[in-house]
Amino acid sequence: MKKLWWVVVCLVVALFPAVVQADGxxxxxxxxxxxxxxxxxxxxxxxxxxxxxxxxxxxxxxxxxxxxxxxxxxxxxxxxxxxxxxxxxxxxxxxxxxxxxxxxxxxxxxxxxxxxxxxxxxxxxxxxxxxxxxxxxxxxxxxxxxxxxxxxxxxxxxxxxxxxxxxxxxxxxxxxxxxxxxxxxxxxxxxxxxxxxxxxxxxxxxxxxxxxxxxxxxxxxEADKLAAYGFEMGSEKWSGGTVIAKDAWQGVSVYRLTVPSYGNAELGNAMGYKSISGLKTGVDYVFSAYVKAKPGASGEAKLRVSGGGIERMSNVVDLATNDEWRRLQVVFRPTSSSTPMLNLMVEGSPKTEVYWDGIQFEKGIVPTAFEEEVLDSTTSQIANESxxxxxxxxxxxxxxxxxxxxxxxxxxxxxxxxxxxxxxxxxxxxxxxxxxxxxxxxxxxxxxxxxxxxxxxxxxxxxxxxxxxAGLGDGWGRTVLVLGLPLGLEIGGIYYFWYSRLRRKEKQK
The missing domain is CATH 2.60.250 (Baculovirus p35)
Incomplete structure (x- = not known):
């Protein structure tokens, strides 16, 4: 009987090959x-x-x-x-x-x-x-x-x-x-x-x-510096002014605000603005910028944060004496989830030109050194993009x-x-x-x-x-299993039937 099962095993092995289980x-x-x-x-x-x-x-x-x-x-x-x-x-x-x-x-x-x-x-x-x-x-x-x-x-x-x-x-x-x-x-x-x-x-x-x-x-x-603007890439989503090539505080571009003319008015206003979102309530933030006036200007410049229950102003710069870059800053703390507005404000005589550069928005109460641009739009995009x-x-x-x-x-x-x-x-x-x-x-x-x-x-x-x-279980292996296994069992059964009759005849002799 052992010889019989050895023959069947050899037959099945002959019919089926061995299974092989195999960004920076x-x-x-x-x-x-x-x-x-x-x-x-x-x-x-x-x-x-x-x-x-x-x-x-x-x-x-x-x-x-x-x-x-x-x-x-x-x-x-x-x-x-x-x-x-x-x-x-x-x-x-x-x-x-x-x-x-x-x-x-x-x-x-x-x-x-x-x-x-x-x-x-x-x-x-x-x-x-x-x-x-x-x-x-x-x-x-x-x-x-x-x-x-x-x-x-x-x-x-x-x-x-x-x-x-x-x-x-x-x-x-x-x-x-x-x-x-x-x-x-x-x-x-x-x-x-x-x-x-x-x-x-x-x-x-x-x-x-x-x-x-x-x-x-x-x-x-990913730093506490949430946004920093040098205007080397354009207006960077600031509205109200224009970007020009100028003797900048840093780089080659500045953000220009020009007081418009309104009839015979002796004074006018110009404002650059941008909303900022995602702020946390109860956290201190500081908004800072460098400002410089075109020679001959008169009036004043300042920073303002408004909206969402916030109304904060920076110290005021006298444009008549502002022929060098000066840094302004204003600290505020949101009390709600509303989106405040960052404002660059100028009040002066018509056609007064004022230049802004090195604008920065960050956590804390003291502004850090302006080193490179960090665009808030890119911040949001990188953090959320898949x-x-x-x-x-x-x-x-x-x-x-x-x-x-x-x-x-x-x-x-x-x-x-x-x-x-x-x-x-x-x-x-x-x-x-x-x-x-x-x-x-x-x-x-x-x-x-x-x-x-x-x-x-x-x-x-x-x-x-x-x-x-992968091995026998797929592709041609699956075909061999489906078609070959019944055939192998049938041949094994026929051999077993033939071998049993042969042994009975030998015993009868």
Whole structure:
């Protein structure tokens, strides 16, 4: 009887093959804000080493920017191709209804390797495609921020804790800037919100995606300074006046108010105004601005906050003696949730011109130094806008992250993987001789939700999703099970019947 079951097992095994269970921070100049709208990443993990191919989209008018990416171990940095994301988008597009779960681098001369400067070590410096790349180590966030600022990366001065989070874990930092020679032909891509993907490889036993660096604290708007206007981008939603090029208090533009003429009136009024929302009751706020009159002016200028039960005035400046920039300020405390109005007020003789610059609105009772623009419209937009995150993860098993949807899951052959994208010299984007399990994870997140790095872990099952194939349970394997299993059982039954009759005949003899 044991021989009989061995034959049946061998038959079934012959019929059915064995089952195989298998984003960074963008920094732009303060007067040219960028709003990140999407992150895409291809993640390759072979059990010991992780490769990240990162691509980001943004909206804004940046002509220059920096990209800071933290990684847990010393990285190797090269460039990649947009066609990789296009190929993966096509490959993972659902082919039928299924269930859904909720460039080779242009290397320049390497310089300053191992150079130490005030708590920061430059591990590597090189050119990669259109980028100037610097790999850094830092003992703390403050030292790293100071190095970034000194080397042309306009990092917010009050965001050291975000860098400190990674520095204390002894992570490395990849700092990327568009090279000077590439800015000319990269201008169109920057204006359309696109950048060349970067490929970063590093040792890692687990799969990690550095998301916290994109979260709260990564933008200028997360300080007590709620808004600051230098008028380098235009009127910046202030009404009542005009922006002109002038000998500004800071920069090259000022906000001009001109007293109109009304018949024979000897005095008139001009006012610039802007509403401000989202204030908290019982909290002190200070509104400040620099003011200067055109020579020959007469009258006075002041600040006013009005509306929502508030009526507060600043001290008054005599325009006849105001030929230098002077700072005005007014402190107020909202008593209701109403939206107050910020006013720049001028009273003087007709055609009197008064210039305003360095306007600032912040928490507290003493205005801080005006350093860069912080637009309140951008503040609200960044805080509330969702960023679409798509991760294509190649590994040995289906993956999951809490809160992310699985849009595709299944095995991909080595041949299919290699032909998804090619480098400039014709070599595949990833060289492999084995199939991998591909999982497409996606989620829409606000900046406020990006509080931790993503730890990508194994899913409870290895079932295919969205038209993928995984071992026997899907695709041709399912067909073999449906058609082949009954056939195998029938053949096994016939053999058993034949073998039983043969044994009975032998016993009768």
């Amino acid at each position: 921070m963008l920094i732009s100049p303060p007067h040219k804000p960028m709003v990140e709208t999407g992150q895409k990443a291809v993640i390759w993990h072979d059990g010991k080493r992780e490769t990240l191919v990162l691509s980001t989209t943004f909206r804004g008018e940046a002509e220059d920017f920096a990209w800071i990416i933290p990684v847990p171990n010393k990285p190797e940095v090269t460039s990649s191709k947009d066609e990789l994301f296009t190929a993966l988008d096509d490959y993972t597009r659902p082919k039928y209804n299924n269930r859904y779960d909720s460039a080779m681098p242009m290397i320049g001369s390497v310089s300053t390797v191992g150079m130490e400067e005030s708590g920061v070590t430059v591990v590597e410096s090189k050119k990669v495609d259109v980028y100037d790349i610097t790999v850094l180590e830092a003992v703390d966030g403050k030292s790293l921020r100071e190095w970034l600022t000194k080397n042309g990366y306009e990092y917010p001065t009050n965001r050291d804790l975000l860098l400190q989070h990674y520095a204390l874990k002894r992570w490395f930092f990849v700092a990327a800037k568009i090279s000077t020679e590439a800015l000319g032909y990269m201008g169109t891509s920057l204006r359309t919100g696109h950048m060349t993907p970067l490929m970063i490889s590093f040792d890692s036993e687990g799969i990690v995606y550095p998301l916290k660096i994109s979260g709260p604290g990564s933008k200028y708007n 960023v679409n995150i798509i991760l294509y993860v190649f590994s040995n098993h289906k993956k999951t992250v809490p809160g992310f949807s699985v849009g595709y899951a299944g095995d991909v052959s080595a041949k299919e993987i290699q032909k998804m994208a090619y480098q400039d010299d014709g070599t595949p984007w990833m060289k492999t001789n084995k199939k991998m399990y591909l999982t497409k994870l996606s989620r829409s997140m606000t900046q406020a939700q990006m509080t931790d790095d993503l730890i990508i872990r194994d899913a409870e099952d290895n079932d295919a999703v969205g038209g993928g194939q």
